[in-house]
Amino acid sequence: MTALHDVHDGLHAEDRALRGEHPGRHRDPVIKVYDLAWLEFEKPDLVQTAGFATDFGFTSTLHTPDELHLRGTEAGPPCVIVRRSHRSAFVGPAFRAAADADVHRFAEAAGATVERLPDTLGGVAATTRDPSGALVRIVSGFTEYPELPAPPEWVDYNMGRHHPRVNHTQRAPRTPALVERLGHVVLQSNRYLETLNWYLEHLGLIVSDFMFYPGQRERGPVMSFIRCDRGGEPADHHTLAMMLGPANRYVHSAYQVRDLDTLAAGGEYLREKGRYRSWGIGRHIQGSQIFDYWRDPDGFLVEHFTDGDRFDASVEAGWAAMSASGLAQWGPPATADFLGVAPGKESLRELRAMVSSLRSPDNEFDVQRLLGLLKVAKS
Template identity: 80%
Template sequence: MTTSHDVHDGLHSENGAHRGEHSGRHPNPVIKVEDLAWLEFEKPDLVQTAAFAADFGFTPTLHTADELHLRGTTAGPPCVIVRRSHRSAFIGPAFRAAADADVHTFAERGGVPVERLPETLGGIAATTKDPSGAFVRVVSGVIEHPESAAQPVWTTYNMGDHRPRINGTQRAPRTPAMIERLGHVVVQSNRYLESLNWYLEHLGLIVSDFLFYDGQRDRGPVMSFIRCDRGGIPSDHHTLAMTLGPSNRYVHSAFQVRDLDTLAAGGEYLRDKGRYRSWGIGRHIQGSQIFDYWRDPDGFLVEHFTDGDLFDCTVEPGWAPMTASGLAQWGPPTTADFLGIAPGKESLRELRSILSSLRSGDTEFDVQRLLGLMKVAKS
């Protein structure tokens, strides 16, 4: 007689903290941001960038020789701002403050000026750096583009005894999955805990889930999924996610689409266009969202997602071991490309970062953490 074993057993957020572990929030934050506003990048070829953006489902609001703004269908500022440069780089996130006064409070605490943003964006911003050296903006009063036409609803589901689709068919067209909004960004830091505490204190973010290396829980977490604290108003399970690693770098960003059919048909469209799927389709555990990951022409990892979790401020952080199998409830095996260990420039850069970090001894990434990370890759 054989018995089955659920590889996801014990990985869900219902498993809480032990006594004395990180609370996942700051008792008196400087401000509480409401959401991500946009992400900023630099890239050398904006024509190439715009072509991929159209295939991925963005709509441009500005496209000049030097700058590209990309939006979703929901009302608000652009999701992504790309400026032309000789290099490809992630510059950093902009977070939306509740009011101008919060931008001034944030600026005063950080000793930075409050500046007017260009007319194409409107509003004001205060810009500083987190402990990892990444640029972080807090903005308010920015341009609100009106809601635009959403993806047509072509899905009427027959499920169980509820079967409303009679004498009709289900035919999702193979078109771009229209981006609705920016969901989250994931970054890696070699000063993970220091950076995490900075975001909790300065932006009022709170942790939804912690991950730790198997056998190293006593050393604390190595990844956190962090949301905005809107009180009783639900927020995305994570607006920002941070993980410990040998280098400070962008990992991926995620953009919401309408539903599974939209995501899947949009993926077929991207595949027909010769775009590179990194990993998917599947459903995550932390956050629960259905995902599909793609590489843009500059190598940045971007995600279509739908059906993500929403938490209000009452939900305490979950704790779980970090494993490759724990990244999804269902879907294909995690790819080497997604994990950043596929042969190529990215994995070589990460190897150099490992050697540099271990030699310097000036980061949170040490030999024990390296062994924990290697165990994750094999899991």
């Protein structure tokens, strides 16, 4: 087993695990996935979806009346697959197997079958549902598109006493921030711990950071930032993040862009196009990403990010109390829209889910957890 060390030690917002707390990884997982492959959605208006996707910085590889595939500039499969439906819904994530045999190994453990993917994707998949009901695919052998040409990198930064740029200017064009790749997805579950343990056991994911409600650490974590276990090869601080809540639902997904200039200029482009910024620009604490959050026309929260942390398998999980003010190291305060408490359909749906979860003993969201969540929202 990999020797663990603590990169969180000494940081103002994080601590290490106490004796008896969740270890953040499974001793003998079924497989170890390598990365997210893509996310799947259903939406009624693919023309509207494609318009926002272009403004956000995606490139389409397939656009038919019934299906839309969106990719980034890095080599690989599409980042996002959208199929036409009468409703808007998140279907689930697909994870890239580290080896072809892992698809079969996962299928056997999960009681799934290995099936060929459509010709538009290629390869094979084993599909099941996690304990919260999200559709999860483990995929391999899919079509990988070559890297797309990218604009020249910004290299002439005048900083401190280093001034390489003389007699010429540097201004990022106000154009869509080209998405490079899919970074992570965040999901909410009223069976948070059960679902977290399922991902650690079946997919070999490991926790980078846990969060707990203030005053409730003894009850265990309520959020986890989870990365792929690639051994000595660094991986994103989180590929999947999970949080406890009254409803099983998508929270947001994140897509990497090149740098802060690209992110900020792309944000100005989106603003001028009349798109809705939910929260940003700022820098997170857990994961360190510079972020900018937007709502697509169907209300899904999507994030541009850059400069995120990368850990290898030796880093143990950090622990921190959850607070709204602790979501960012710098930037504007978290908005009511981002926190899900702005008046509207989403907050009303969440309120109804709270009532339903509190009435049912068959989940982890109880009155004490509700009080903890409300305390976080007011912080």
